[in-house]
Every structure is written in structure tokens, then in C-alpha cells.
Amino acid sequence: xxxxxxxxxxxxxxxxxxxxxxxxxxxxxxxxxxxxxxxxxxxxxxxxxxxxxxxxxxxxxxxxxxxxxxxxxxxxxxxxxxxxxxxxxxxxxxxxx
Amino acid sequence: xxxxxxxxxxxxxxxxxxxxxxxxxxxxxxxxxxxxxxxxxxxxxxxxxxxxxxxxxxxxxxxxxxxxxxxxxxxxxxxxxxxxxxxxxxxxxxxxxxxxxxxxxxxxxxxxxxxxxxxxxxxxxxxxxxxxxxxxxxxxxxxxxxxxxxxxxxxxxxxxxxxxxxxxxxxxxxxxxxxxxxxxxxxxxxxxxxxxxxxxxxx
Numbered sequence: 001x002x003x004x005x006x007x008x009x010x011x012x013x014x015x016x017x018x019x020x021x022x023x024x025x026x027x028x029x030x031x032x033x034x035x036x037x038x039x040x041x042x043x044x045x046x047x048x049x050x051x052x053x054x055x056x057x058x059x060x061x062x063x064x065x066x067x068x069x070x071x072x073x074x075x076x077x078x079x080x081x082x083x084x085x086x087x088x089x090x091x092x093x094x095x096x097x
Numbered sequence: 098x099x100x101x102x103x104x105x106x107x108x109x110x111x112x113x114x115x116x117x118x119x120x121x122x123x124x125x126x127x128x129x130x131x132x133x134x135x136x137x138x139x140x141x142x143x144x145x146x147x148x149x150x151x152x153x154x155x156x157x158x159x160x161x162x163x164x165x166x167x168x169x170x171x172x173x174x175x176x177x178x179x180x181x182x183x184x185x186x187x188x189x190x191x192x193x194x195x196x197x198x199x200x201x202x203x204x205x206x207x208x209x210x211x212x213x214x215x216x217x218x219x220x221x222x223x224x225x226x227x228x229x230x231x232x233x234x235x236x237x238x239x240x241x242x243x244x245x246x247x248x249x250x251x252x253x254x255x256x257x258x259x260x261x262x263x264x265x266x267x268x269x270x271x272x273x274x275x276x277x278x279x280x281x282x283x284x285x286x287x288x289x290x291x292x293x294x295x296x297x298x299x300x
Contacts, residue, residue: 080114080274080294082102082231084248084258 100247102231102263104274105160106196108218113197113282114229115213115290118272120192121149121233121245125183149245151234154181155194155272157218160226167219167227169199178216188212193287198223201279211286231272 020031106114156179157167167178178196185192186208193213195203202215218227233247248266251258264271275294282290 079105079107080276081260082104082263082272082274083260084251084263085101085103086255086257 100233100235102248102272104229104231104272105226106229106274106276107226108196108198108224109276110198110223111201111279112276113195113201113203113279113290114218114274114276115282115287116155116194116196116229116231116272116274117191117287117291118231119190119269120182120185120187121153121247121270123150123152123182124148152182153231153233154179155185155192155216155229155231156180157196157216157227157229159219159222160228164228167217169217169220176217178218180214180216184214186212186214195282195287196229197279203279203282207283207286211282211288213287229274 022029022031104116108114156177158164158178159167169176169178180194185194188211191212193211195208195211195213195215196218197203197215198220199217200220202217203213207213208215219225235245235247247270248258248263273291275291277290277293281293285292
């Protein structure tokens with residue numbers, strides 16, 4: 001589950017994450033919030049700017065500029081050229097709708 | 098559906114990076130209120146043929162985990178290395194985003210002459226590699242196949258689409274980029290910066 005917020009640049013930066021409670025078969029549990037430093041940092045970045053988080057890259061272990069094994073043509077260094085990064089590296093955290 | 102394009106670069110002291118391209122139309126004036134505060138708070142009917150995308154932005158990130166967006170200053174004085182559609186200057190339907198260290202920020206006159214928008218690179222890691230993302234929020238293709246398509250998804254989702262293919266598909270919407278001395282932009286604007294780049298010869 002992804003809780004995503006879009007806030008205009010310069011807008012409210014104090015986004016309060018919701019407390020999520022799951023009820024199943026009569027049992028109820030409140031989920032703990034993520035506490036690690038990196039996700040919190042990227043969450044704040046994304047919330048503050050309304051710009052794309054790049055935690056997907058972190059999770060996938062692929063830094064920008066990492067050439068995928070599947071790149072078989074025109075695989076020159078894309079420095080100062082725009083290219084389309086792997087969709088697979090974005091799966092799960094970048095919104096698809 | 099979102100589309101992302103990535104451009105890798107390494108900032109240099111005394112230099113700027115120019116990103117110039119045709120801006121897709123988006124509902125930058127939808128809703129009401131003060132820009133930066135309530136735009137987007139009021140939904141607009143979708144799909145609207147006059148809008149190609151729902152939102153777009155250009156932003157700089159440090160190319161090291163956890164890949165934070167460039168930020169200078171703190172609190173209310175913080176400036177982020179990104180610009181969204183509703184705050185980006187357009188000239189003739191084109192944007193010119195200029196990235197540099199704060200010390201190399203072009204003069205207001207030069208920015209105005211180029212119809213350019215300045216965003217910072219990281220002063221704390223002045224020469225560390227960065228990458229720039231162009232983000233387009235698109236309509237959901239399965240529901241709105243008539244919507245605007247920047248890039249046809251690759252057959253294999255693990256594929257990177259190389260620059261030449263992206264350029265061919267996007268046409269004028271493909272951003273032209275170049276790194277040039279700050280003085281070149283100051284004197285000749287974005288076009289002078291692009292014209293003097295090695296990549297210009299291949300265009």
C-alpha cells in the first residue's frame with residue numbers, strides 16, 4: 001500500500017501519515033509506521049515537492065546511469081541526453097495511474 | 098500513468114545546464130486560489146482534450162542513494178532543485194530550465210530574455226553527479242487510449258529506452274540539453290548554450 005500525497009512546491013510540508021488499522025476475521029491490528037531513515041527522507045522529499053520519489057531506484061539497487069543487461073542497442077552513455085529509465089525499476093512505488 | 102525521462106549530468110563550477118523543450122499543455126490554472134497553495138485542490142474533469150498531461154515537472158536529484166532531490170536552505174527559505182508546470186516560465190510554448198550552482202545563477206535579465214526558469218544544483222556536493230527527471234503525469238491509457246502518449250512502453254519493462262528512440266518519438270517535446278559556461282548563457286541565452294554544445298552538431 002502506498003500513501004501518496006501531492007503538494008505544490010512551497011505548500012504545506014507537514015504531512016501527517018495516517019494510522020492504518022486492519023481488521024480480518026474479527027481480529028484487528030494497527031500497523032506500525034515505517035521508521036527507517038531513508039524511506040522517511042524520501043517520503044518527505046516527495047511530499048514537499050510534489051515531484052517523483054526515487055525510492056524505487058534505491059529498492060532495486062539501480063542507480064541512475066546503470067546500464068541494464070537488456071540494453072543491446074544505442075547504449076552509449078546517456079549523459080546530457082534524456083532517456084527513458086526502466087519501468088521495472090519503478091514498479092511498485094511510482095504511480096501507474 | 099506516469100512517464101519519466103532521465104538525464105545524467107555532472108555540475109561544474111562556472112557552468113550551467115540548459116534543458117529546453119516544448120511544454121505539454123496541462124491544467125496549470127485549474128481550480129482556484131493562490132498558485133503554490135491551492136492549485137490542484139479543485140479537481141477538473143478528465144479527460145479534457147485541451148490538456149495533454151495532468152502535470153509535468155523538471156527536477157534535479159543527487160545521483161547517490163537515497164537519491165534526494167536537490168535542496169538548498171531550510172524551512173520557509175528552502176529552495177528545491179525542481180520546477181513544476183505551473184511555476185515554469187514558457188516562451189512560445191517552450192520552457193528553458195537552467196540548472197547551476199547558486200553562485201552561477203544567471204542574472205534576472207538573462208533569465209527573462211530567455212524565458213528561462215532557474216533551478217539549483219547541489220552546493221553542498223558541488224561537483225557530484227546528479228540526474229534530472231522530466232516527469233509527465235498522463236491519463237490512464239487503458240481507460241483513455243486517446244490520451245497523449247510521450248513514449249510507447251518497451252516490450253520488456255526492464256528495458257531502458259535509449260535517447261535516440263526517445264527523441265524520435267517525442268519530437269519537439271524531447272528536451273534538448275547542454276552544459277555551457279555561465280557566461281555563454283548570460284550573453285547568448287539558451288540557444289547559445291545549445292549551439293555551442295558538442296551534441297548540437299549531431300542534431
